[in-house]
Amino acid sequence: QQQVKQSPQSLIVQKGGISIINCAYENTAFDYFPWYQQFPGKGPALLIAIRPDVSEKKEGRFTISFNKSAKQFSLHIMDSQPGDSATYFCAASISLGYGKLTFGQGTILTVHP
Amino acid sequence: EPEVTQTPSHQVTQMGQEVILRCVPISNHLYFYWYRQILGQKVEFLVSFYNNEISEKSEIFDDQFSVERPDGSNFTLKIRSTKLEDSAMYFCASSSETGAETQYFGPGTRLLVL
Numbered sequence: 221q222q223q224v225k226q227s228p229q230s231l232i233v234q235k236g237g238i239s240i241i242n243c244a245y246e247n248t249a250f251d252y253f254p255w256y257q258q259f260p261g262k263g264p265a266l267l268i269a270i271r272p273d274v275s276e277k278k279e280g281r282f283t284i285s286f287n288k289s290a291k292q293f294s295l296h297i298m299d300s301q302p303g304d305s306a307t308y309f310c311a312a313s314i315s316l317g318y319g320k321l322t323f324g325q326g327t328i329l330t331v332h333p
Numbered sequence: 334e335p336e337v338t339q340t341p342s343h344q345v346t347q348m349g350q351e352v353i354l355r356c357v358p359i360s361n362h363l364y365f366y367w368y369r370q371i372l373g374q375k376v377e378f379l380v381s382f383y384n385n386e387i388s389e390k391s392e393i394f395d396d397q398f399s400v401e402r403p404d405g406s407n408f409t410l411k412i413r414s415t416k417l418e419d420s421a422m423y424f425c426a427s428s429s430e431t432g433a434e435t436q437y438f439g440p441g442t443r444l445l446v447l
Contacts, residue, residue: 254435256376263337263424263438264376309376318388319364319428321436323376 222247224312226324233331239297241327243310246291250312254321255284255295258307267308268295271315300331335359337439339425345445346415354410354442356425365408366426366436367400369393376424382408415446 226243233239243253251272256264270277270284270293277284283296297304310324338357346352358365367379380390382400399411408427412419422443426436 256438261440263426263440265438266435269435318381318383319366319434319436320378320381320389320391321366321368321376322378325375 222322224310224322224324226310226327228327229325230328231330233300233329235300235302235331235333237300237331239300239304239329239331240294241308241310241329242292242294243324244290244292245312245322247312247322248291249314250322251315252313253284253286253293254311254313255282256309256311256323258309258326264309297329300329302331302333305329305331335437337425337427337437339423339439339442341442342440343443343445345447348417348446349414352412352415352444354412354423354425354444356408356410356439357406358408358425358427359429359437360406362427362429362437364388364428364430364434365400365402366428367410368424368426368438369421370424370441371421379410379423412444415444417446420444420446 224245254269255267257267258264268279268282272288281298286293308327311321340355365382370376380394381388397413422441424441425439428434428436
């Protein structure tokens with residue numbers, strides 16, 4: 221019940237295309253959903269996050285769509301660039317908890333020029 | 334911009350040896366975490382630490398693991414008797430508040446147990 225399932229495992233997109241990564245969760249106590257970006261040899265870095273009181277959040281080319289009833293959320297990267305090539309992790313946590321992040325399995329995104 | 338730092342960047346050890354991984358969290362942060370990432374797998378939570386005590390730990394964090402904040406700046410993870418399966422990248426993270434607050438991750442320590 222604590223799992224967060226992420227798909228696809230890998231994604232190849234052409235420059236300028238849209239990258240879409242999906243996540244699903246089971247624990248309804250989760251109420252904070254961040255996406256982390258990780259470059260090789262680096263630690264994960266927060267990209268964008270959403271709380272379930274909104275269905276969408278947009279920051280620049282990055283958008284999170286959230287479907288509370290389906291317990292799913294997704295990351296959309298518009299106008300994907302080669303510099304976006306990285307591993308993306310969705311995660312979930314409980315606001316009133318101790319901050320434990322439960323991560324998805326990760327998606328390796330490759331954007332071809 | 335403040336950042337979380339970790340030392341060493343790489344550590345190679347023999348099975349059964351003790352290792353200490355060190356982290357310097359962001360200075361005004363109060364909540365500290367260790368995560369690990371086995372090569373090619375997802376990032377897994379190990380432990381959270383606040384007010385000089387463990388607030389939550391995972392099943393992975395057994396008696397072989399311990400954490401300590403020996404002074405006002407360092408946060409350490411000790412593995413008493415390393416196993417082959419402890420080989421992973423270990424990330425330290427910190428946040429200014431608990432719960433749904435941004436956690437800032439360090440660059441990690443790659444631990445290889447032979």
